[in-house]
Amino acid sequence: MSTGLGTLLLADARLPVGGHTYSAGLEPALLDGMPSDRVADYIAARTRTVGLVEAAASVLAHRAVGGAAAPGPATDGPEGVGVDAGALADVHEALLARSPSAPLRDISGLLGRGLVRLADRLWPEHPAVKALRTLGRAPQRPIALGVVAAVMGSDEAEVARVSLYDDAQTVASAALKLAPVDPVEAAGWVLGAEGVISASVAEALAVRGPDDLPARTAPQIEGWSLEHQLKTRRIFVA
Template identity: 65%
Template sequence: MHTTRPGGTGQIGALLLTDARLPGGGHAYSAGLEPGLRAGVPATAVPDYIAARLRTVGLVEASATVLAHRAVLETPRGLAAVHDALLARTPSAPLRDVSGMLGRGLVRLVRRLAPDDPAVAHLDALGRTPQRPVVLGVAAAVLGASEEQAARASLYDDAQTVASASLKLAPVDPVDAAGWVLGAEPLIEEMVATALAVTDPADMPATAAPQADQWSLDHQRETRRLFVA
């Protein structure tokens, strides 16, 4: 168990944070795909849905991840400002709740892997619902991953979450789902570069996804569902 931040390239840490087997609660989240399909989005449009998320929600969250990573390494007290900026860009209460649930799972991971790291105390200060992108940035820093690796992990995880959920929600060939994620690589790299260029919480992108926000509100009232959002 690590008590200090590991050295090296951080590549294993970055891979760990994108592993679907990580005990962080991600299996309960479809990144909005379930309510989208219920609303009439055809399964054939899932690649377009992945791309739309990467340009909107994905970019916002990757930017928050980068800023949180920097805050841990420079001024940890700045985490609260990043967290507040992300909350302001997440108007849907159900989506804030889900992000907080996933964030708590990552906090548990960081606390167990690096209990003596000062970043853990700053995560605790964010309250009971620390938003996942902020915790992801902290976790990446603690595990020795770079801010670029953290941004890529955030965006890859978003695309992979949608693709994985599609296998449970629609008649999708797993090979096709894998191809969708691979096909998103150029866009992911573009969004990584954009996220890395953000220098201040006030400048964090506010690319809205109002339809997805509405779907999340509708989904919260559903009594028969596979995913929480």
């Protein structure tokens, strides 16, 4: 699999990792009264806060497992070279410490578990996949994303960009199910986020280690997630 194709696959909404269950917080935002014409602003706000933290965590996870792809059927390369399970666990703990909302941690774990399942099917013996499994049943999505991207051969910039693009696209796709939105307009929101995404990619790549991981929060999004958890009529988990 070429690097470009692997990265595109990770950004594909049809990837069977459970992304269809998640609105990136848009459903509770709209239910609380946020008008649909502010969705582009919502995407930009997420990119600068939650998105940046997750992209940086994905980059650090990518580095922790060496950032190298399996050369063959996941058994050919030097076993364990470049894979630091301890460093991966440190990044995971740092991300959890920056994720105060239990419902958002839960959905991130659900999405992470989907990526682990994918990795287990495709590269069950790869050292990076084995290191990912040591984090438990449901590692946070950004960590799993960084590891899977490394196994696929994506570079750090691609990892950061796909993390941020996926978040923006998740919001735009959810909007089509939640509000009277023209699909062309939704595509325009994602295209319009290119500037803030590129700036956030640069910030994510500048992070050097878990202690340096940004701690930017979005209190309103976290509050909405706690309220949404209690609702009995909803389309998305969060």
